[in-house]
Amino acid sequence: MTDWLVGLGVGLQAPLTYERVGLGQSNLTYLVTDAKGARLVLRRPPLGELLASAHDVAREHRILAALQGTDVPLPRVLGLCEDPAVTDVPVLAVSHVDGTVVDERADAEALSPAARHAIGLSLVDTLGRIHGVDLEAVGLADLASHKPYAARQLKRWSGQWELSRTRELPELERLTERLRTLEPEAGEVALVHGDCHLRNLIVDPDDASVRAILDWELCTLGDPLADLGTVLAYWPQPGDPPTMRFDASMVEGFATREELVERYAEITGRDLTHVPFWHGLGLWKLAIILEGVRRRQLDDPRNLTAMGRIPAGAVDELVACAHAVLDEAD
Template sequence: MTIPGQDGVDRELVDLERLAPWMDEQGLPAGDFERVEVLAGGTQNILVRLERGGRAYVLRRPPRHLRKASNEVLRREARVLSALAGSDVPHPGLIAACPDEDVLGVVFYLMEPVDGFNPSQRLPAAYATDEAWLRAVAFDVIDGIAALGAVDHEAAGLGDFGRPQGFLERQVGRWMHELGTYGELKGYGGPRIPELDRVARWLDDNRPVAWTPGIMHGDYHLANVLFEHDRPRLAAIVDWEMSTIGDPLVDLGWTVAMWPGEGAPIGPAAALNDVRGFPTPAELIARYAERSTRDMSAIDWYTVFACFKCGIILEGTYARACAGKADKGVGDVLHAITLALFAKADTYL
């Protein structure tokens, strides 16, 4: 049987013959599939754009080679997007979600397409030549996480979405343990990060004692947002796979740690490091303070923590590369970024 549109995407990724009746059950418009294509940009999960019955969708599913938590991650993503409906947080609108694996063999969901572009690689001419556009959209990026942190997660139905009790207290030990597990990989000689112990001790000794739980994106930087094409505006925050209930100021610290500019670590927006016009990290922090009632006195702690956590995550790929389980060139680059992040963290101590 030939399904119109199936030649546009591998059946192992999305079986349109099985997807169609499920969409019918959700009350979505029927008809042939059209303009089916796999979208670039998803590094962990897969995005497929499709049209049916005159309506456009983006289907998000786990990677072809599933990891242990791949399906649960997609369930959580769909739940967050559902909870954000009607909020001031720019996000892709959730259309329908399939939390079980019976239809496509994996969890998946359908969301509204977003008319926007990711700025991490290059900027369109209007942005690249107008510093006022860069400043405006950068502040909109900050307004996005300020709005996210202001959402009442319990009223939004996310009261059991995370474990906020003791969240900050767990972080250093949790990520030091993660780093320790890399030693099980043959060929990895252990972390050679000069500032590691000093940064870990400082984080434990200077941890904020009071904070207010809220929704965290968990990986907030310029590679995980979309900008509008025709005006300097944040179109959507994307890639919610690390979201949880914790301290939303971690998102601000993460943004500051990854923000492009002179001396910034080579990170997800490295192509923007030479772009002139972006606000400084201090201006970003001031903007967040204008949009939030949260105590900002310990923002340096959140920036250091972001460097610490992100560096350890990247070191995992380097460890796998040493063991022959990831590309050696990529591993070497990520190890260099880890060293740069810890060096940056050390400047705050």
Template sequence: MSTDHPPGLDLDRLRALLDRERPGLLDGPLSGRLIEGGRSNLTYAVSDGTARWVVRRPPLGHVLATAHDMRREHRVITALRPTPVPVPEPVLLCEDEEVTGAPFYVMEFVDGTPYRTAGQLAALGPGRTRAAVLGLVDTLVALHSVDPAAAGLADFGRPEGFLERQLDRWARQLASSHSRDLPGVDTLRASLARTLPRSPAPAVVHGDYRLDNVLIGGPDDGIRAVLDWEMSTLGDPLTDLGLLVMYSSTAVLAGSPVATTAHAPGHPAPAELVERYARLSGRDVSALAWYTAFAWFKLTVILEGIHYRHTLGRTVGGGFERIGELVPVFVEQGLSALREG
């Protein structure tokens, strides 16, 4: 019998499936726990008492299949496994909802730490902090260097018109959360639409690339695994770099739900990250101000959506009451990025 029963995961049925599909993998009954910190799909650690694995499934209740596509996540880590990009080894994909209520996949458990705050990162010391963040850039270059066709990902997205669709998607999402005047947000959206850059050659894009979506190992291990591939696609690689620059900005305020480690001693400045990416990748980053402004716009939309749900009483937990006042700061940062570019 299972020793734990985490919500959304039937460990007895999972054990039966693994015994059937991967005979000899398990040594004993499974126990499991929900890993806290995920913002969308649910992540569990399971163990047979000897080894550990990770299970990923969509959130409980009604979900959009396109936003929580387990086959897509499993496909990209399977494709990237033979490349220099560090990803967990996939074990099994199950699309039979009878097993645990939704499609899910199993992958190896990778030891490591996702650093979410400057305080957590400061414990590493300035030298290791610097190495970890520069390693984040190096791994991003490795990801964007993967040949999609050679990796079997030639049809993983629609690169043509990628930026236009992305901007339209986030603008529509903002409209669906419209509950108040937000000075400057229409100007930001219109300016982004008017100054769309020409995308470089398409690459595999992570979609939410930042320090707390990777696992950092011991003092000399660097990045052991890149996680949370739910937004990955084939598109403009500079959208990943723009997000990384935004997340590395000291303008991300404490108290916002946006994780930032930029204030940690030893953390490289955004300009150094951009220079390193350009030098190692050989890509033209002269239009990066647009991509950074777009990243600020995306986070504006996300935060305004949280604020809107909070005003309707649809958020659970604390810490949401200040989000509304933080949103205009993100709008101004987006406008500032465009002006400085």
């Protein structure tokens, strides 16, 4: 791998050191540092047996490469290695972007009150840029199906649940049926990031503007409100049912979910009638993703991180939270 990286022509000098960074449990991220202190970032699939179509690093490379000339804040794509003589899985190399990543509650507390309030609004502004990408112009019009997105998501993630679940969970099955009943009619087709939350941002430490949005493996084509629903699903606030979700957004000064929705309406002008459905769907997907993490951890302990093993109750809590969102909308 070192020879391939040095051969990219970006000025790296051996020897290289490799350090896993971030708390992600899906595609794994590594910081590479050379003999002079220059840095870049590698992405690769997780260890162990993977579900079909999941963790597709080559697809992530295609998306990032297509977006290089747009106003979406991204790292610079440096290369993709699929040579079996070098690596047993595809590996994506991108530039290192300086800035702050809110990986821990302490990172949020270290921001100024103004930056705390701004970071959520900046994330929503970034979504507006993503959803405004001209698919034909960047060559991504064929990235995914143009069929109704809600139905596609319900089918796909129900299938993921069946393949990755570790036990029976009737409340998740009931949630799935509620979402099918509430499924909105097909809307516009836009680029959808698919995994929008604080930990996937690199921001300016002073004004909290987004310097890069990361982790594009779930990117697809579909209803842009799905991304807003994902943001809300990852954005706990006081009064929510208890969950193990990252709670930085509960630090004093962060924007409320209502403010995020209002900001999105302001910058895009879209009809937000079905936001509660997409919020509930986001929590449902997050529960299924977390169950998949649990499955991979049970199958291969090498997928454990400093967070340790995900307990079953963490999935149950997200399902209960999704039911609460739909109950409130009713």
